[in-house]
Amino acid sequence: MSASGSVGGTARREPHAPEATLGRKADYLHADSTLRSWFLTTDHKRIAILYLASITGFFVIGAVAAGVVRLALIVPNGAIMTNDTYNKAFTIHGVVMVWFFLIPSIPATFGNFLIPLMIGAKDLAFPKLNLTSWYVFMAGAFFTLVSLVLGGVDTGWTFYAPLSTAFSNTWVLPALIGVTIVGFSSILTGLNFVVTIHTMRAPGMTWFKLPIFVWAHYATSLIFLLATPVITTALILLIMERGFHIGVFDPAYGGDPVLFQHLFWFYSHPAVYIMVLPGMGVISEIVPAFAQKKLFGYRFVAYASIGLASVTFFVWGHHMFVNGQSDLASLVFSALSFAVAVPSAVKVYNWTATIHKGSLRLDTPMLYAMGYIGLFVLGGLTGLYLATLAINQHIHATYFVVAHFHYIMVGGTVLAFLGGLHFWWPKFTGRMYSEPWGRVSAMLIFIGFNVTFFPQFILGYLGMPRRYATYPVEFQLLNVLSSAGATILAAGYIFPMLYLVYSLWFGRKAPANPWNAKGLEWETGSPPPKHNFLSPPAVPRIPYDYPIQAQEAQDQHG
Amino acid sequence: MSKELADGVGVARAGHFETVAQQRAAATLGIWAWLITELLLFSALFLVALIVRIQHPEATVAAAKHLKFWIGATNTVVLICSSLTMSMAIEFSRIGWQRAMVRAMLATAALGGLFLVLKGYEYYADWDEHMMPFLGSRPFALAETPPARLFVNLYYVATILHAVHLFTGIALLLGMTWMAAKAGFLSRHQNWIEVYGLYWHFIDLVWILAFPILYVVNR
């Protein structure tokens, strides 16, 4: 390896693979258009598209459920629908959004498509297992939707016992079975990613040349593997309790309902990092590309991803500060929750430093990335409020929590998803989307999001509890404001669905690298050929070897 | 155990891998990753059983007294022997003795089947002794000690889950044995035996954890 670092100016670049000189029919998207070739594909790129289509459908279902919730809350007295209908609406919103949209969104779509490209491989390690994971995902969705069609489930996405096991009269079992099944889809995807990243990197592609997107997905996959089995056990026990009353969560038989909470949150807290880490990976690709500048603090950002995936396993009890657990446990979980904020802060500061002295273009992906940074910071810091024990006693289970996690999940993950979708759209489809519509939608979503969720912070500290179908009349103004924001947000979501689909037929044909971005995925055609690269790709000397380099410690890259 | 493969024994490279070494490494890492997830699944279950034991010691001991210790102990030996035959199958696969390997695999499946037969008998005995609290029709023998009911139910959840894994394992093993008996198998898919063998050892390991946690420490 060359020992001299690069000092400003243009990095010496290897000659890259020639532009795809294939005819249109030979890229992965257009070669072979039979149903069989799609539904029995083992090509990671096609599987990514299968996931993209299905998660979009589930997003719509979850969003409609959210619409029902916000509609109900326009009036304080529950006049629009029964309490039971409301409870089913927020439950299905949570279940569908968490397990059938947020968790798979970036990993199963962008991760599947891009990881082999980014590391210079022809596919993932286990292509057939990859297809299996999609079918398992759809099987889980089937059972969950059965529950919805039969009449819904009203336990909340958290399924706390004994409400879910002994008191709810709704279709809990199909929902539990669906969620148990979909967990296996996560495990298979995570397994595939871990093995691929370890064993299939192109010659010369060392760990510290990998894009942060890959690091983020590696860290996410560790969580997939280590956390998901525990929720599987928790759900099996819940199913046994509801079906056979085995007694594990029933005090009358020596069981303990709080034990379920421990098992549930041991998975579900790391799960929220499954929902967050991939988005951070996306932002780490977009920001350098639109600043045309190397990512600042690459090693710190890489280590921060692993740090997040580790510490996240030790903070689950911060969901349980007020449920009667011991003071010592609460102290430990609170302290560790403060610690887990540090790696996230590291990333935010590094993205900001990357923009410093860059050469910025504010195209749609960058607008989403900048929106992400702002909203994620707000969401993350409000998490620290919740981690503070005395404050938690006031705002636990209020709208403050609802606002906090929507700032991260929507202001964070959904924005990262949309930013990534626009960034890599040319690569996936070979078409450019309409940039003006992209910018308008991004701004509409940003505005709609804040109008929807910022008032909820206020509602929370004013004392409005969550999962309330009716509420005191003095909260109506803020609720109406929030619901109004939700309509703006909904409009914002619809526009991309329209102009992106439009571009599939009428968009300008995309070049291999429309953004002048770095990364091996840009060294092949748009869309890529079936086996990713026509000739083995040239691994860069350093990652993010953009024209503008920061003066950093010489030993950053070996 | 020799790590070198005999002549004529090897792995046919799949299209998306660059080298056979890469393919083998991926398969091995893949099965280890899968087994870690399975270990966590069972560990969470065993942890719940241990919590019940810590919170309700007398009821747990009362329930465990009704477990069939000697069937459990015999089954432990049976599975350990099956791991031995599986290891033999792996070794035979490395040195290219295909017929011996097939016989070792069949022996492994037979021992696994023996475990299931003994377990089935054990469940029958449990049923006979009114130790199936989830059956409304047969009043539970220890009904006056409610936590005992919980412990017994957890015993069923854990052992049934293990039995499902064992049954799946035997089915996969028989399918693989059928393929492995064909000519040319060892030159193309030798590492399948090694990868599968890890899974079989894992099923054995789970039982080696389950037996003390459920049967032994509570006596």
Added chain:
Amino acid sequence: MTPNHAALELWPAAVSGTATETDLLILAFTVLTLLLTVPVFVAITYFALRYREGSEADRSPSGIRSNLIEISWMLIPFLLTLIFFVWGARVFIASKNAPPDAMVIEAIGRQWMWKFQHPTGQAEINDLHVPIGQPIRLRIISQDVIHALYLPALRLQVAALPDRYTDLWFKADKIGTYHLYCSEYCGTDHSVMGGEISFMNPGDYQDWLTHSGAQQGKVAAGRTLYEAYGCAGCHDPGSSVKAPSLAGLYGSPVKLADGRTVTADDAWLREKILNPNGDRLAEGYKQVMPSFAGRIPEGELGTIIDFLKSYTAPASGKAAQATP
């Protein structure tokens, strides 16, 4: 008593020293939050403008060692936030350990109502009256699922578990009436499972205990039980089940299917609730009412019957009203 918050306030009332300290903690933390985030937002906005592609800004590397920057922005914010961890932990621990001389009030939660039992015997449904100036400890338990008792004016909440007691203690120093909520989702009427907590001067509290603790709100308590047990769901107007209206029923004659006419008195109402299959009504009412035998404790049964005594007109509007 109407709560003193009919209009939307920007900041909820704090009625105890702990509540006030929690507010101080929140405000101080907000200051730190702004210190940590505003520079980031300003920087991003400034950079986005100054370093636009094509601008003349100086882009030469600044020569600062990045490891030092990285360690600094990891450690300094973390240590600053730890101040709040410690502060929050101290307030929290103090709020979990009641002084030994605290007055103990039992709180029992169940779908979908709260019952509070004063040490002198008075019971309240959904509402709670307490004196200021002395430590009060609530000993909380649930009869079914996990609930939680949330008192925003005190900045406190704690779960109500089905198998063991949990505690919440406070010493209020301001009078007033504020919201009392259930804050752990518990099923259909989770959002109406609440009422008001009234902080009273000790003298007023004693008066209340003596005079109105028993009677005041008894009709309201009865109404709550009438709704909580689902009576309103069938017997109120607008129900899809055409159950006979109970308004004005008490003391009136009732025609039975076997030809007799009886008077709807205490005993008859009690019997009909516990055994609806007996004494079937004439005039085409299909008997679908479930029996409440074993489901309503005797005391509450009496409260419901007392309510029916005074129930002369059905309430208009939905049964599940928001609590004022």
